Amino acid sequence: MECGKTFSRPTTLKEHQYIHSGEKKPFSCDQCGSRFSISSSLKTHQSPIHVTSVIR
Numbered sequence: 001m002e003c004g005k006t007f008s009r010p011t012t013l014k015e016h017q018y019i020h021s022g023e024k025k026p027f028s029c030d031q032c033g034s035r036f037s038i039s040s041s042l043k044t045h046q047s048p049i050h051v052t053s054v055i056r
């Protein structure tokens with residue numbers, strides 16, 4: 001990577017790459033449009049509110 005960091009999980013790498021892109025909250029809820037800086041926050045948001053959304 002451009003900063004030399006390595007990540008064991010692809011999702012972590014993807015989240016880190018947004019630092020370079022300048023996007024602070026790249027994860028948006030497709031149900032209500034709420035935005036989150038990390039995917040785990042998005043999933044935490046979706047699980048109680050959008051119970052019908054399938055997260056796999």
Ligand SMILES: [Zn+2]
Pocket residue numbers: 001002003004005016017020
């Ligand atoms: Zn980097």
Ligand SMILES: [Zn+2]
Pocket residue numbers: 029030031032033034045046049050
């Ligand atoms: Zn939502």
